[in-house]
Amino acid sequence: MQAVNELCGHASSTNTPNAPQPGSEGLDILILAPTRNDARLTADFLDTAGLRPNICQGLEDLRQRVQAGCGAILVAEEVLGKESVKILADLLREQPSWSDLPIVIITGTREAWARHRHLSALTPTGNVSIIERPVRPDTLVSTLESAIRSRQRQYQVKSLLEEREKMTLEALEADRRKDEFLAMLAHELRNPLASVANATALLKSSSDQETLAWSTGVIERQTHQLTHIIDDLLDVSRITTGKIRLRRSHINMAVVLDRACDSALPLMAERGHRFTCDYPKLDLWLEADPTRIEQVVLNLLANAAKYTPKNGCIQLTAINQGADILVIVKDNGIGIEPKRLPEMFQLFTQGERSIARSEGGLGIGLTIVQKLTEMHDGQVDAHSDGPGLGSTFSIRLPATVPQKSATLMGDRELRPKLISKRVLVVDDNVDSAVGLAKLLTRAGHQVALAYDGTEALAQAQLQSSEAIVLDIGLPGMDGYEVARLLRQETWGRQALLIAVTGYGQEEDKQRAMDAGFDHHLVKPVDLTRLKSLLRVSPEEPAVEQISA
Known part of the structure; x- marks a missing residue:
């Protein structure tokens, strides 16, 4: 060339x-x-x-x-x-x-x-x-x-x-999963609502005790299920925005496991599962938020129960490995394809459609498990040999040594004596207000009603209310403003103020405290919790100033 x-x-x-x-x-x-x-x-x-x-x-x-x-x-x-x-x-x-x-x-x-x-x-x-x-x-x-x-x-x-194409595909996949999630959410909400509607119709058409007992049981169970769905949704919102605050204490993990197992028993019995638990009672100590750790374990147990065919076997074990506490939930259920294991903890990821549709599940439970475990400086892992071969989920949490004065959490509970109070229930939803008033009246309290902020101020002064259960979302003058005005009056400064709202974020609780509330409850109100708050006498300080 x-x-x-x-x-x-x-x-x-x-x-x-x-x-x-x-x-x-x-x-x-x-x-x-x-x-x-x-x-x-x-x-x-x-x-x-x-x-x-x-x-x-x-x-x-x-x-x-x-x-x-x-x-x-x-x-x-x-x-x-x-x-x-x-x-x-x-x-x-x-x-x-x-x-x-x-x-x-x-x-x-x-x-x-x-x-x-x-x-x-x-x-x-x-x-x-x-x-x-x-x-x-x-x-x-x-x-x-x-x-x-x-x-x-x-x-x-x-x-x-x-990169743009990858982001586009990821966005499309996220949209697909969200659409699928919304469809599943509608499915999950319709089921308990249908049961409540049927039970209500039976109550209208029949007065025999057997039908009454069955219908009220259905309504109670399905209301609990709806509350659980809402709580999960709120937890996911808090997790994704980094707004969950842990209330750590020195706890015996065995007590947490006891409570989680007790809560899971009805679900296990309903599906005919053989459920076994094996862990030491005095060798599982850690610094953690007991409510959140119980939630983690219960989510794993509920997940195992849902994705194990009827009459299956589910095992919960826990051991102290020195530096860590290892909790394992094992089942002989439908299993997981190995390639899907890494995505099991992603938000809105669910099991096989046939199982998920029949057994329920929003695809957020395992996300909550992973995030809460990581917030406790722990790790979560999933293993399965494949479809039909069962699954094993494990969480590993940092262990601590028992304190000398430590006792089993929950061994002693102070039960305040019943004190009848003059209670004012304020809610613009008439059915909700009247229903709660009837329940509190049966509990021995003297109850008055108000349906807006102006009426609430007048009733509180007229009745000299000792406790006010106040809805935040009132028309015109909201609950925060009512609370501030109450605290400015001599007759309102000593009243027990309990906020009731559908908003349960940390900033909502803080805003309630700033307005003068003593407690913050999320709808639907836990009646046992509300009765407990009302039983506390005025001279007894509340254990928690703001509670979820």
């Missing part, structure tokens, strides 16, 4: 090529020459110039290397016959939208180029540069460096496009 030989002659002279410019390294320059010797001499020259030459053995080899990725093509016009030009033009036309592969052609004079009209087919299809003989080394190196930098920018565009 006369041009290359001449070029190499220049390279061996005192005109040494300049060092490569920054950003021109890292991509190969594909060389297509008439002879092996020409290709080798050209490659040696480019290598000396700090570039990355790569010799191609022919057009097919060139095609494969282009598809694998390259920076530019350096080709002599001698190898570009009509058929070769057509193949190269087709290759350029097949480029993706981000690609504009640079081609540098070593040719004779422009008159010679004009004589080879078939070469003009490359011009409209590609990024073609022509260098005439005799070739100056610096000109060739500079042209190739510029081509490489251009190609690197193209690859940057490719990366950006791929």
Whole structure:
């Protein structure tokens, strides 16, 4: 190849090529020459110039290397016959939208180029540069460096496009999972609502004691189920926004496990599962929020019960491993495909549709498990040998040593004596207000009603209310403003103020405290908790100033 030989002659002279410019390294320059010797001499020259030459053995080899990725093509016009030009033009036309592969052609004079009209087919299809003989080394190196930098920018565009496509696919997948979640949420809400509607209809049409007992039991259970769904949704919201606050204390994990197992027993019995628990009673101490750890364990047990066919086996074990406490929930249920294990803790991820639809589940329980465990500096793990082979979930939490004065949590509970109070119930929802008033009246309290803020202030003064159960979302004057006005009056400063609201975030509780409330309860109100608060006499301080 006369041009290359001449070029190499220049390279061996005192005109040494300049060092490569920054950003021109890292991509190969594909060389297509008439002879092996020409290709080798050209490659040696480019290598000396700090570039990355790569010799191609022919057009097919060139095609494969282009598809694998390259920076530019350096080709002599001698190898570009009509058929070769057509193949190269087709290759350029097949480029993706981000690609504009640079081609540098070593040719004779422009008159010679004009004589080879078939070469003009490359011009409209590609990024073609022509260098005439005799070739100056610096000109060739500079042209190739510029081509490489251009190609690197193209690859940057490719990366950006791929990242955008990835983000688009992730967004579409997130939307799909959210849509699926909303469909499941509607399903989960309709089931208990349908049961409540049926029980209510039976209560209207029948007065026998058996029907009454069955209907009230259904309403109570389904109300609890609806509350559980709402609590899970609120927990996910708090977790994703980082607003969960742990109330850590030195606890005996065995007591937490006892409570979780007791709570799970009805679900296990309903499905006919054989449920076994095995853990020491005095060797599982840790610094943790007992309510949240119980929630973690109960979620794992509920998950095992739901995804294990009836009459299955579920085991809960816990051991102290010195530095850690290991809790394991194992079942012989439907199992999990190994490839799905990493995504089991992702938000809105559910089990197989056939099981999930029949057994329920919003796809958020395991997310709560993982996040709460990590907030306690612990780890959660899932294992399954495959579909039909059961699943094992484990949590690992940092262990502590028992305190000398430590007793089993829950061994002693102070039960305040019953004190009848003058209670004012304030809610713009008449059914809710009247229903709660009847329940508190049965509990021995003297109850008055108000349905807005102005009426609440008047009734509180008229009745000299000792306790006020106050809905936050009142029309006009909201519950916060009512509480502030009550605290400004001598007859309202000593009253026990209990906020009732559908909002349970930490900032909602803080806002209630700032307005003058003593307690904060989330709808639907836990009647046992409310009765407990009302039993406390005025001179007895509340254990918690603000409680969920």
